[in-house]
């Protein structure tokens with residue numbers, strides 16, 4: 499092999515790697531030059547963040563019944579959960595087999611993660627913390643269940659082991675004890691429903707959003723532990739642009 503062939507071979511390997519996996523993501527954050535107001539211009543793939551008309555989060559107000567049915571939860575207890583600090587939030591990856599049924603359609607649970615305060619508002623008010631339970635249907639549509647928490651007197655015992663194990667810097671750890679995500683849900687599973695988007699780049703739309711209306715409790719110390727790692731973890735609310743919000 500002569501020199502020019504060798505160079506050609508190396509170049510094609512490098513360009514092959516660069517295009518693999520559709521990568522080319524851009525660094526983004528929640529403040530400053532790479533904050534939410536700039537997401538749409540950081541990368542062509544993030545255009546919906548500024549041009550989209552069904553973006554999340556939103557302020558939930560004026561909701562009414564729209565023929566919704568109860569969410570069917572089919573969540574299993576998980577062993578050895580992986581807890582990831584991805585630089586934006588704490589994300590807990592859930593093993594396959596847990597799912598919800600939203601008006602007749604199955605969405606499989608992939609992971610849950612947190613924002614403080616909550617991203618969606620209800621009647622103009624943030625909750626102190628939210629868990630976003632992210633699901634995916636067979637056709638690729640995403641479905642999110644949002645569980646809100648406000649500060650109360652007691653520590654949230656279900657979240658305690660996750661908080662104790664969460665990495666303070668980018669990286670991952672594993673939860674030693676079994677984790678039952680059902681215990682994170684309020685007893686009353688009434689919810690608000692609307693169509694929206696991912697709240698992080700690329701802000702993809704057609705996400706089925708379901709915000710449980712009954713809020714759980716966490717301690718101020720638990721909020722502080724999270725916000726010490728992530729002082730900023732929310733996107734501001736986005737215009738509804740005529741979207742209806744259902745309530746069940």
Ligand SMILES: [Zn+2]
Pocket residue numbers: 611612613630697
């Ligand atoms: Zn989220």
